[in-house]
Amino acid sequence: MNPTLSIFRREFRGYFATPVAYVFLIVFLLLTGVFTFSSDLGNFFGRNQADLQSFFGFHPWLYMILVPAISMRLWAEERNQGTIEMLMTLPVTMGQAVLGKFLAAWAFTGVALALTFPVWVTVNYLGDPDNGVIVAGYIGSLLMAGSYLAVGACISAFTKNQVIAFVVSVMALLVFTMAGWPTVLDALPDAVPQVLEEAVASLSSYTHFQAIVRGVVDVRDVLFFVTFTALWLFANAVVIEQRKAS
Amino acid sequence: MPARVEISHLCKSFGPLRAVDDVSFTVEAGEVLGFLGPNGAGKSTTMKMVTGFLAPTSGTAVVCGHDVLEAPLEVKRSIGYLPEGAPAYGEMTPRGFLEFCASVRGLSGQRARSAVERAVELTQLQGVTRQRIETLSKGYKRRVGIAQAILHDPEVLILDEPTDGLDPNQKFEVRALIQEMGKDKVIILSTHILEEVDAVCSRAIIIANGQLKADGTPEQLHDHAWGGRALRVGVLGAQQGDVSPVLAGLPGVERVEFLGGSDHATPVAGAPAAGAGVAAPTASANGLLVFRVWPSGGQDIRAEVGRCLQQSSWTLAELSQEQSGLDRVFREITTSGGASDAATASAAGEASR
Numbered sequence: 001m002n003p004t005l006s007i008f009r010r011e012f013r014g015y016f017a018t019p020v021a022y023v024f025l026i027v028f029l030l031l032t033g034v035f036t037f038s039s040d041l042g043n044f045f046g047r048n049q050a051d052l053q054s055f056f057g058f059h060p061w062l063y064m065i066l067v068p069a070i071s072m073r074l075w076a077e078e079r080n081q082g083t084i085e086m087l088m089t090l091p092v093t094m095g096q097a098v099l100g101k102f103l104a105a106w107a108f109t110g111v112a113l114a115l116t117f118p119v120w121v122t123v124n125y126l127g128d129p130d131n132g133v134i135v136a137g138y139i140g141s142l143l144m145a146g147s148y149l150a151v152g153a154c155i156s157a158f159t160k161n162q163v164i165a166f167v168v169s170v171m172a173l174l175v176f177t178m179a180g181w182p183t184v185l186d187a188l189p190d191a192v193p194q195v196l197e198e199a200v201a202s203l204s205s206y207t208h209f210q211a212i213v214r215g216v217v218d219v220r221d222v223l224f225f226v227t228f229t230a231l232w233l234f235a236n237a238v239v240i241e242q243r244k245a246s
Numbered sequence: 247m248p249a250r251v252e253i254s255h256l257c258k259s260f261g262p263l264r265a266v267d268d269v270s271f272t273v274e275a276g277e278v279l280g281f282l283g284p285n286g287a288g289k290s291t292t293m294k295m296v297t298g299f300l301a302p303t304s305g306t307a308v309v310c311g312h313d314v315l316e317a318p319l320e321v322k323r324s325i326g327y328l329p330e331g332a333p334a335y336g337e338m339t340p341r342g343f344l345e346f347c348a349s350v351r352g353l354s355g356q357r358a359r360s361a362v363e364r365a366v367e368l369t370q371l372q373g374v375t376r377q378r379i380e381t382l383s384k385g386y387k388r389r390v391g392i393a394q395a396i397l398h399d400p401e402v403l404i405l406d407e408p409t410d411g412l413d414p415n416q417k418f419e420v421r422a423l424i425q426e427m428g429k430d431k432v433i434i435l436s437t438h439i440l441e442e443v444d445a446v447c448s449r450a451i452i453i454a455n456g457q458l459k460a461d462g463t464p465e466q467l468h469d470h471a472w473g474g475r476a477l478r479v480g481v482l483g484a485q486q487g488d489v490s491p492v493l494a495g496l497p498g499v500e501r502v503e504f505l506g507g508s509d510h511a512t513p514v515a516g517a518p519a520a521g522a523g524v525a526a527p528t529a530s531a532n533g534l535l536v537f538r539v540w541p542s543g544g545q546d547i548r549a550e551v552g553r554c555l556q557q558s559s560w561t562l563a564e565l566s567q568e569q570s571g572l573d574r575v576f577r578e579i580t581t582s583g584g585a586s587d588a589a590t591a592s593a594a595g596e597a598s599r
Contacts, residue, residue, distance in 0.1 A: 003350045003352075006346060006349040006350045007350065009346075009349075010335075010338075010346045013342075014335070014337060014338070017337045017338070018337050081333055081335075081336065082329065082330075082331055082333035083333045083334065083335055085294070085299050085329040085330075085333060086327075086329055086333050086334065086391075086394070088298075088299050089297045089298060089299050089322055089325070089327045089329070090322060090347065090350045090351065091319045091322040091323045091350070091351060091352075092319075092322075092350060093319065244299070244300075
């Protein structure tokens with residue numbers, strides 16, 4: 001079997017060997033439910049519209065907190081337990097190890113996302129939604145989860161301490177989520193040229209996500225998430241290579 | 247082609263610290279090499295470089311014809327490695343863990359099953375294969391690590407402190423396993439237990455401060471110990487300045503070292519009271535003076551020394567041979583000032599090959 005696949009399987013099963021998986025799934029489903037249906041937040045019923053905008057609208061914020069809870073252990077635990085030395089002296093390349101771990105974590109968030117199907121059933125039962133838009137929303141959500149995981153995995157590679165990995169990841173994801181918002185843009189000094197400001201704004205995963213959720217799966221938005229993820233995974237490999245001994 | 251590990255001019259620096267400094271040696275199949283050294287000497291770092299976990303600052307290692315820098319995957323395929331502390335995924339069972347290692351190593355189906363069975367049997371893990379690794383005792387954890395290392399029947403086994411944390415029975419079993427496997431493999435094991443070197447190793451290397459200090463069979467190191475086996479001589483009623491030349495003048499004496507004196511004639515040299523003696527040895531005219539006498543060429547000069555001192559006006563209060571064995575060689579070589587001894591032992595090792 002391909003080493004990437006072996007690592008993927010081990011990692012993926014690993015989630016379910018500990019309570020982590022179940023706690024995560026329950027919290028994720030509970031929060032998506034609350035955000036979607038609460039009349040103060042998503043207001044799914046009050047909007048009286050057959051779509052899942054109120055469901056997907058909160059995903060960036062949920063992922064900001066919950067994805068680091070998955071990604072924090074990816075490398076920090078390996079380093080803390082010393083198993084990284086075992087793993088990296090098996091005949092696997094750095095790329096295979098990074099990819100196997102990432103894909104397992106991504107598949108796990110995929111499971112969490114798939115378990116939200118009752119929301120989709122509900123909206124179809126109550127009305128006649130455009131299911132194409134909903135599929136686009138799920139694709140966008142999965143892409144965003146992947147990009148957040150890649151950021152979290154890279155940060156996890158820096159430390160042996162899972163708490164540090166979690167806190168720093170939440171901070172980093174907050175910045176990336178809100179990059180297009182005045183909060184972040186106003187923090188840039190006035191001297192920053194317009195081009196750079198636009199570049200920073202284009203890093204906002206929130207903006208790209210919203211574009212996809214509206215039902216327009218634009219190549220540029222998909223490309224953004226794919227490139228963003230790939231870059232962070234590359235950085236992850238570099239960090240591990242440099243710091244595995246320390 | 248028989249397995250072979252060639253390490254040439256391996257260096258590793260961590261910032262200003264030179265952890266491994268120009269270490270070179272070759273190990274052939276059938277050799278069990280004991281890697282000895284105090285903690286922090288560079289044993290683990292050397293092993294980490296040979297197994298491809300750490301990149302050397304300079305120099306390289308060639309394992310079964312593959313350079314660790316150019317073909318790390320081939321090197322990793324031919325090596326079974328037990329890292330220090332035998333790390334393993336705590337939430338897995340030994341069986342699950344070994345199956346994972348087998349699948350990463352490209353074993354599947356029947357081959358994977360029989361490899362796992364064999365490793366479990368050899369390390370006697372049968373009773374715990376379905377228990378989570380984190381719940382296992384230290385000895386079992388270590389055996390899981392060894393099982394992982396021997397899983398694919400590698401040509402080269404590198405074991406970092408394989409018997410650490412095992413009880414005497416388990417130690418015996420692991421050593422028997424190592425000796426059995428050492429017949430046709432290259433085995434490099436690190437340890438700071440010297441009896442282990444006697445028990446399993448066909449060759450020993452002593453490393454200190456990142457440098458290779460001695461290389462030879464355990465017997466050669468023992469001989470070296472005998473060659474340097476010193477006498478402790480305690481004399482009463484004498485002045486240090488008088489005794490030293492007399493002892494040094496005896497036939498077969500290489501060198502005389504004054505260890506200290508005591509005003510109270512207590513036969514405990516090196517005790518706090520001896521400090522004053524070192525500072526002003528002539529002052530302890532009536533106290534005990536202790537000397538270390540080094541024979542040249544491994545001669546037994548006890549009779550010689552005894553006779554000489556009986557004929558003198560001084561009283562011979564103590565005459566004993568200092569403890570021998572690997573631990574003394576070890577201590578001598580790994581603390582400063584052992585350079586000349588190291589050269590001797592190293593030359594002996596060179597000549598043997």
